[in-house]
Amino acid sequence: MWSTLPAFLGACLLIAMSPGPSTVLIIRNALRSRRAGMLTVLGNESGVFLWGIFAAFGLTAVLDASEIAYDVLRAVGAVVLLGFGVQTLRAARRTGRAGLADAIPDKAAAGGVRDYRAGLLLNLANPKASIFALAFLPQFVPQSVPEGAPHLTAMVALAALWAVFEVGYYALYVWGVDRMRALLSRPGARRRLEQVSGGVLILLGIRLAVES
Template sequence: MELVALLPAFVVAVVLISASPGPAMALILRRAAVRGFSGAVPTVLGLEAGLYLWALFAGAGLAALVAASEVAFLVLRIVGAGFLLYLGFKALRSAWRSRGETADVAEEPPVASSRSWWKAFGEGAVVMLANPKAAAFMIAFYPQFVPAGWPLFTTTAVLALLQVVIEVVLYLTLAAAVGRAGGWFRRSKIRRRLDAISGTVLVGLGVRMAAEGR
């Protein structure tokens, strides 16, 4: 019953955290705008798989070791920042290459192949797993909702599963809303501006991650 009493506060906290801007949100919005709802699904699932792994690491005490280790924290920060920069420059390159297009025609979303599905899933997972702030967040967040005397790992795993379900519903709802306007987003001029804006945001987030300390 103690855990049940804490669930409303946990759900509210998860919703507020999920709605905050960051790499995950930027990745989902761009993917849904360019690839449509179905194209955003693997990105969302990859992000949530990464989140759940971090939660399990937190429950097992591994996330605390990562957060406490200067070397591990630095390596993750460099990898995470580098990957965000890669995604950002990739979007900026797409905007640059399409600058000569004059026809403002809506493109059809690319047909997803098995390889592209797993690539999008992997991008989401790497963005989450290579974020050292995720480790610091997990070890600070979950213990607040684990009642005294309850097993930390098992309770954290259950709470994390609830968080994953909530976030999948929220993010897929957002992706569906953006995907409904996909034809507009995929018009040549709009797509170019979207690539430029999302690329700039991702590069900015990468630079901030690289520059931030603990």
């Protein structure tokens, strides 16, 4: 596996650089606090690891083979995206002239669970993530590895490495938003960013709902 590791990490970088719903949610929550952003990252990457595990066991092949199963998950994913989008737009309205942290009371423990759950749910509700894991990970398992337990171990190890790599990558997003906090904390700027984030999430949800 060592010979394929540089190519695998390069592919992980390209995947992480591709914008998607998770990126929008991470940035949106990082606007509230660095802690909220990092917990969202950890939730999202827990989903990445779980899809990798499912792919290793061949469970995501069900979504690839069954149109009904894929459509059900696609509908759930669309509802989740629309829900997050509407929630974000409502938060933007509540922000008004106050900061978002003041507009949305957030106890540390409850908020932490919510942020982690949001990242996890958004990732697990994305059927494309499952199919991508199924197609992506096996390409980097050496051909010399036989089917069975060694093959499974290699897939799980790659899934874990994929998730850890993305934690580091998205931590840079959270750090960048935190460094710009003085600018982004202005009520008008934050409200506009919330509106853009909510609109993007809603559009992604609509696209997921109507695509074949």
